[in-house]
Amino acid sequence: DIQVTQSPSSLSASVGDRVTITCRASRNIRPYLNWYQQKPGKVPKLLIYAASTLQSGVPSRFSGSGSGTDFSLTINSLQPEDFATYYCQQSYISPRTFGQGTKVEMK
Amino acid sequence: QVQLVQSGAEVKKPGASVKVSCKTSGYTFTTYGVSWVRQAPGQGLEWMGWINPYNANRDYARNFQDRITLTTDTSTSTAYMELGSLRSDDTAVYYCARVFYDDSPLDYWGQGTLVTVSS
Numbered sequence: 367d368i369q370v371t372q373s374p375s376s377l378s379a380s381v382g383d384r385v386t387i388t389c390r391a392s393r394n395i396r397p398y399l400n401w402y403q404q405k406p407g408k409v410p411k412l413l414i415y416a417a418s419t420l421q422s423g424v425p426s427r428f429s430g431s432g433s434g435t436d437f438s439l440t441i442n443s444l445q446p447e448d449f450a451t452y453y454c455q456q457s458y459i460s461p462r463t464f465g466q467g468t469k470v471e472m473k
Numbered sequence: 474q475v476q477l478v479q480s481g482a483e484v485k486k487p488g489a490s491v492k493v494s495c496k497t498s499g500y501t502f503t504t505y506g507v508s509w510v511r512q513a514p515g516q517g518l519e520w521m522g523w524i525n526p527y528n529a530n531r532d533y534a535r536n537f538q539d540r541i542t543l544t545t546d547t548s549t550s551t552a553y554m555e556l557g558s559l560r561s562d563d564t565a566v567y568y569c570a571r572v573f574y575d576d577s578p579l580d581y582w583g584q585g586t587l588v589t590v591s592s
Contacts, residue, residue, distance in 0.1 A: 367535070400578040402518075409568065409585060410510075410518065415578035453518055457576045461534040462508070464518040 368392050370456050372465035378473040385441040387468045389454035392435075398458035399437045401430055404467075405450045413452075414439065444470070475499040477569050477583035484589045490557040493586045495569030502550035503527040506572045508579055509543065509554045511565040521567075523575050524552065532575055559590045 369392040379385050389399060397417040402410040412421045414430035417437055427442045441448055449472055454465040480494040495507060509521040522533040524543040531543050542555040552569055567586045570579035 398576055402579075404518075409582045410579070411582075412578050412580050415580075421578075421580065455518070455520070455578070457572075457578060460523075460532050460575070461536075462520045462523075462575075464510075464520060467517045 367461055368395060368456050368459060368463055370454055370463050370465040372452075372454055372468050374468060375466065376469040376471060378471050379444050380473045381444055381446055383444045385444055385448075385470060387439045387452055387454075387470075389432075389437045389439070389465050390435055391437075391456050391458075394434050395456045395458035397433045398456055399430075399432065400455045400457055401428075401439045402453045402455065403448075403450045404453065410453065441470075475571065475581045477571060477581055479567075479569060479583040479586045482587040482589070484591065485559050487560055487590055487592055489559050489590075490555060491559060491588050492553055492555040493567050493569075493588070495552040495554070495583050497550045497552065497571070500571070502545075503547060504573075506575060506577075507543075507545065507552040508570050508572050508575075509541075510568045510570060510579070512568070512585075513562070513565040516565075519565075521554070523572065525575070526552065556588075559588075561590050564588065564590045 399417045401414040404410040418430045451467045451469045506525045508523045524531045526545040540557045544553045569583040571581040
């Protein structure tokens with residue numbers, strides 16, 4: 367199975383900060399990497415797919431990059447509604463594994 | 474609008490089975506697959522499997538291979554996930570989600586179904 371490792375597992379940030387979360391796959395997954403946001407008690411929401419394509423309706427302060435094994439999610443100018451847990455997921459090959467999540471907390 | 478509406482919470486005893494439904498609307502059911510993901514309390518997301526309603530092709534995560542059955546009913550645009558031989562560590566929220574194909578992102582999600590396994 368492909369392992370997907372996110373880092374950090376948590377971070378503290380302030381409104382207006384630039385935040386970067388990384389995801390590393392244990393083998394080449396081309397651009398088949400997706401990012402989701404989940405708020406407490408809520409359903410996960412797709413933010414970015416195919417490494418860098420913004421899902422419709424998602425604010426442009428979110429961006430993704432990478433290919434192969436190393437990927438990143440960047441939030442420019444963190445907003446109050448962005449405090450949440452973020453998950454990456456590889457959809458290249460079964461099982462379509464998720465990273466363990468990164469919790470973005472308010473400093 | 475695209476909607477996936479799941480069945481209600483369940484409480485099951487160890488060793489029992491549970492069947493969760495996911496009724497879809499707002500799109501052509503046979504054009505998209507349905508994936509299932511679970512989340513244990515306080516834990517991350519775990520991909521369980523995928524089914525293509527058009528041809529019933531399925532793919533199961535190895536962790537669930539011998540206990541999970543995914544089915545669909547195209548007449549009602551509903552997907553089902555049945556998990557057997559339940560254990561206490563199967564206590565989780567179970568989600569269905571729409572995918573265009575098995576290598577696609579999960580773009581619309583159901584609201585989740587809490588399954589509690591307890592004696």
